[in-house]
Amino acid sequence: MDSKLDINFDGLLKQNFAIIDVRYRKYSASNEKYKYVIVSVKTDRENFYADMIQELTGRKTKEKETYDLWKKILEHKLKISEQLNRDISIKVASIDLLESKE
Numbered sequence: 001m002d003s004k005l006d007i008n009f010d011g012l013l014k015q016n017f018a019i020i021d022v023r024y025r026k027y028s029a030s031n032e033k034y035k036y037v038i039v040s041v042k043t044d045r046e047n048f049y050a051d052m053i054q055e056l057t058g059r060k061t062k063e064k065e066t067y068d069l070w071k072k073i074l075e076h077k078l079k080i081s082e083q084l085n086r087d088i089s090i091k092v093a094s095i096d097l098l099e100s101k102e
Helices: 009-014 045-057 063-084 090-101
Strands: 017-024 034-040
Touching (some): 009 017, 009 045, 009 063, 017 045, 045 063
16 A cells, blocks of 8 residues: 555544544445545544554553554555455454554
8 A cells, every 4th residue: 555544533533523444445436445434423532542442452552642553553454455455354453563563
């Protein structure tokens, strides 16, 4: 994957939305290779991504690194999905990214 994801996580949260996943595959309706999975977030917006990371990996993040790490997880998922030519789970991407960094 050549391009980096450009996501304003804080801006989306202020509008009560969060990106919880990105799906990789070829879509017949467009030339895009991936689509964001977005959910409505009404409560606990400040800790939403930190809680997601902890749920997926068991790792607690510092507030200032949370958005950056979530973006890296999404990019890592797309990279692996593209290499395998199939969509992998966000959990697999999360764990693989953290395990390969250590």
